[in-house]
Amino acid sequence: MPKAVVCTALDSSFQSLELQEVPELPSLGEDEIAVSVLSCGIAFPDVLKVAGKYQVLSEPPFIPGSEICGIVTRVGEAVRNIQVGEKVFGILPSGGLAEEAVLSAGDVYKVPPGVDVNVAAGFELNYGTTFHGLKDIAQLQAGETLLVLGASGGVGLAAIDIGKALGATVIACASSGDKLEACRQAGADVCINYVEEDLRKSLKRVAPMGINVVYDPVGGKWSEPAIRSLAFGGRFVVVGFASGGDTPKDAIPKIPLNLALLGEKKILGCFWGEWRVRDQNKGNAKNIQNMLRMVQSGQLKPFVSKVYPFHSFREAFEDLTKRRVIGKICVAVASPKSKL
Structure with a gap:
């Protein structure tokens, strides 16, 4: 069974975060894709969600993490522009801190050549x-x-x-x-x-x-x-x-x-x-594609300051809370080589 970080109770000390085995992913919707997760970006909203202080309350148990990079393992019947085996990144409401995740095909982007998986995971938000x-x-x-x-x-x-x-x-x-x-x-x-x-x-x-x-x-x-x-x-x-x-x-x-x-x-x-949802991701998709071109041309230089092993997920949340973080951080769910 795949593993995931599960928030079992709302808790600002993060002791309620547990690495557990979780059920296999369900059948995909026609516009969904399944991803074998390589990296998950961690941001301040993740801290707030686990602590129960975010604008929209998440009811435990849930899997935190809203931005990931991974390798496509399955695609829904209506998905045409994404293939199994491709490396993609994107946003999901929750569920990113897991070995497997499901995203809407309209919410993912292909990782450009030469872009590190951790940089890709932490890019969109x-x-x-x-x-x-x-x-x-x-x-x-x-x-x-x-x-x-x-x-x-x-x-x-x-x-x-x-x-x-x-x-x-x-x-x-x-x-x-x-x-x-x-x-x-x-x-x-x-x-x-x-x-x-x-x-x-x-x-x-x-x-x-x-x-x-x-x-x-x-x-x-x-x-x-x-x-x-x-x-x-x-x-x-x-x-x-x-x-x-x-x-x-x-x-x-x-x-x-x-x-x-x-x-x-x-x-x-x-x-x-909220803008991204109301606009049905149209404007955001244009912005992301524009910025990916800027990354490839060297105009933008995104980077990740620290990558935590999967078993050190709690440390990532604590470092964010205690202001020990400079820049973007990610949790490496698996190495790219282990997924090939």
Whole structure:
């Protein structure tokens, strides 16, 4: 029987996550594919789902993990563009931390030659969200200044990468020297430690004319000084509240709306998952294919900072929770050679 990581109870200590044998996959729907999983990306929403703090509550038992890369083992009767044996990556509602998984054929993409399976597994969530936020929502233009809060996380480093590819000057904010070094390596033009420095004063110094776009996946106490630093007509993109704050409520900042009025500043939400569903994945699919071409041409340089063995899955969740993670992390469910 295949194995999977099963969440047996909602628990922020992650002790309820257990590696168990699970039943074989059921018969496929006509538009579904079965995949032998190689790698599963782990992101902050996975932590929230297991802890019972996500927007949509998951009822245990369930298998966490929403982004995978693997080898196709079966296809539904109506699937024409994907063949058994091909290496693909994609998003699923849950079930990624397993040796076998089922996805909708319309939600997967073929892994380009030369792209590592872990990079592929961790690509769509961070890069799909960020490309949508910067290109579709904020309409970031070449020559503009982009401020990225929480820039050393998976979404933050994707924002640096995409921002530079779109021709922006990128200012990265993070909380430690090693995190800022990762931002520099990713291409950030300016780096600010917003724990040690006054963010408002630092931004006034490095961008005296103001910021054009703020990309904020963390929330908390840094959101307001970032909004105050926007240029006239600047755009503030709300992506998430990963900072946690001193209490859960502190992570969601309360913003004086006169800030939007006085500078004609735009506060824009980026809910990639909901947009992707409502748009039936049409716009997202175009974005992903566009970015895959940018990866192959060298314009984008996604990477994974750490890969955990399958049996160390709990460590991946703990590291994310305790802010020990820089960039994207994945759990290697199996090696590519073991699946050939």
